[in-house]
Amino acid sequence: MPELPEVETTLRGLKPHLENQTVRDVILRCDKLRWPISKNLKAILHKKSIQSFSRRGKYLLFHFKHGTLIIHLGMSGKLQIFTAAPAVKKHDHVDIIFADKKLLRYTDPRRFGAILWTQNPPHQHPLLCHLGVEPLEKNFTAKYLFDYTQKRNLAIKLLIMNANIVVGVGNIYATEALFMAGIHPATPAKLLTLQHCQTLVRTIKKILKQAIQQGGTTLKDFMNSDGKPGYFSQELQVYGRQSQPCFVCETIVQSMQLGKRSSAFCPTCQS
DNA sequence: CAGAATACCTGCGGGC
C-alpha cells in the first residue's frame, strides 16, 4: 500500500483524533508481523498518553513520554480510526482503544508491516538510524543525489528507491518521477549529469507533493484513517499503463523488471 | 564494497 504520500496521509488523518489521547486498552490478535509485536504492548501503553506524532520516511512515530511506538505499514497495512468498534475481520491484527472509546485498528493482510516499541530516541533505532534524507526537505538536493550516482552502475530507479539514500520513494512514485523527468528507469546511475539530477530531484518533490494533496494513491485498497481513498491514481502517467499509449506522445508504454519490480516507461519520452 | 538474489505473507486475476 504505502509510499510516503500514503503514510503522510495516514498521519494527517490520525492527528486530530489521537493527539493527547490516553490508551485504555490494547487488543493483540496476531503478533506475527515482519517482526513479532511485543506481547507487553498492552502493559507498556496502558494509561499512557500520546504526546505527538511524526513520520520518518515510511515509518509512523507515536511519541509517548516513556518511549515511541514505531509503525510501518509494509505493503498492505493500514491504520483506521473508528468511534464504535466494527466487526473484526480476517486481518485486523491490533486494536488500540483510547479513553474516549475511539479505536485505532491496524489491518495488514500480508503482514510485512511492523509495530515496534522503543524506549530510546527513535532516530537511534536500528531501522531508522541509517535512513537517508527526506525527499521534501531542503537537504535533498541535486548535488546530494549526484554524489550518490557517481561510479555506480545501478539502475537509477533502484538508486532513488534506496531508503538509505532518500526515504519514501517507492515503486509508484519512482516510476512516475522518472517519466516526468524524461529519464529511462534502467539508466546506469553514473551516466546521469548534475543537470539530470536537478530535474529528477525536482520531479520527485513535485510528484510526492501532488500525491499528498490528492490524499495518496489508492490502487486497490488504500484508505486513509477516515476510510477515504486517495485520488492520485487518476494522475498516474505510466505506472500500471504498460501496453497503453503514452499520454504525451502516444508511443506504447513498456514495462521491464528492475530489482524484481515492474517498471513502466515510455521508450520515446524516456531515454 | 556494490549489486543481485532471497526471504517474509496473503489475495487476486488470468489461463487452462
Next chain:
DNA sequence: TGCCCGCAGGTATTCT
C-alpha cells in the same frame, strides 16, 4: 468450479 502461476504499494538479510 478449481488449480497453478505470476504479480502486488516494502525492505532486511544473505549471497556472490
